[in-house]
Amino acid sequence: MSSEPGARRADAVRNRGLALDAAKQLLAQPEAQLTVEKIAQRAGLGAGTVVRAFGGKDALLDAAVAELLTPIVARGRELAATPDEAALRTFLVELSAFQREHYAISEQIAGLSLPATAALEAELGGVLRDLLAAGRAAGRIRTDIALETAVVLVGEAAHAVARARKGPGDLGAAFVTVLLDGLRPPSGASTAA
Amino acid sequence: MSSEPGARRADAVRNRGLALDAAKQLLAQPEAQLTVEKIAQRAGLGAGTVVRAFGGKDALLDAAVAELLTPIVARGRELAATPDEAALRTFLVELSAFQREHYAISEQIAGLSLPATAALEAELGGVLRDLLAAGRAAGRIRTDIALETAVVLVGEAAHAVARARKGPGDLGAAFVTVLLDGLRPPSGASTAA
C-alpha cells in the first residue's frame, strides 16, 4: 500500500490480534497461569512475537482487559442513559455475571499499571454513579450514604461475587438482592439490627 | 533438661517465634513484598533459618496467618454464644476492621494450601452461620436467601471492604449498614428496585 518504510506488515497486525484473542481467552480461565509462553502457545506464535507486538506483557494485558471491559461499560452507559427503575438492578446482574466469567482479571492485573484498563474502570465508576444518582433523585436509593461511598460499595460488591466462584450458584442473585434492598431509603430504624 | 537427642534447642524455639512475628508484621503491610529474605531480615535472622524453622515458606505463612486469625474467630465465637440483637453487627464491624488491617493476607495466601488457615476460615464461616441462624430464628434475618448463601455473602462482603482500602473511609460502616438492612426480612415487594 504505502511505500513509506514505517508501515506495519500485514502478518504483524494479524499476529497482534491472535495474541490479543489468546490473552482474552486465558483471562476467562481462572486456573490457567497467564504467562507469555502460554499466551504465545495458544496463539500459535513465539514468545518473542507476542511481547514485541505490544512492547511488554503489561501492555498486552492492558489491551486484552480493556477489550473485555469495553462491552460492559458500553452496556452500562446505555442503561444509564434511560435510568428507569430496573436499570441499576439489570446492570448489577450483568456486571456480576461478567465478573464471575472473567474472574481472573482482577487477580492478574493486581499491582500493575494499565492505563486503558484504568480509564475504563473509571468510566464504569461513572456509570454506577449515574445510576445511583438517578435512583436517589427518584427516591429509590438512600441518601444517608455518600454517593461516592455507594459507588465504591457497589463496585466492590460486584467484585466480591466473582471472587467466590466456588460459592453457591445463587450468590450473585442474592448479592444483588441484598445490596439493592439495603440501598433503599431506610424506613424507621435503619441500622437497628 | 531432657537428655534425649530429639529435644529442640532454646535458640531454635526463640528464632521460630521471631520469624513468626516478623511475618505477622509484614502481613499487615500491604505494600511490602512478603519474601523469605524480607521476613528473615526483619527477624534479624538468615533466610535459611527462617525456612528451616517451619519446613518451607508456605508453612510459615500458614502459622502466621493462623495466629492472626485466631483472635477474630475467638471473638466471633464469643459473640455467637449469646447472639443478641447487635451481635452480628458488632462482629461484622470488627471483622471488616480486621480485614482492612490485614488486607495483605488474602493476596498472599491466594492459591496456597494452608491447613491451619483453612481450618480457621471454616470456623469463621461457622460463626457467621450461627449468627445468621440466630438472626433468622429471631425474625431479624430474611429466610428467602439460603443460609449458606448468606454466609458466603457476608464473608465476601467483609473481604470486599478490605480490598478497597483506597476507598472512602466510611466504606466499612456503609457496607455493614447496607448489608444488614438488605438482610432484614423484606417488607412488601423486596426485589422491586
Added chain:
DNA sequence: TGACATCTGGAACGCCCCTTCCACATAATG
C-alpha cells in the same frame, strides 16, 4: 522477480525467589 525492510521463533539472558547445603557457632549435658 529481485531487493529490502520488517517480522518471526526460540534460544539465551537476567532477575527474582524458594530451597538446600555446609563450614562454623552455640546450646546442652556430665
Added chain:
DNA sequence: CATTATGTGGAAGGGGCGTTCCAGATGTCA
C-alpha cells in the same frame, strides 16, 4: 570444661518468567 548434637548464616543451586537478540523467513513494492 570438654564433648556432641543441634542450629545458624549466607552462598550456591535450581526453577520460573519476562525480555532481548539474531539468523532466517516473509511480506512489500518496484
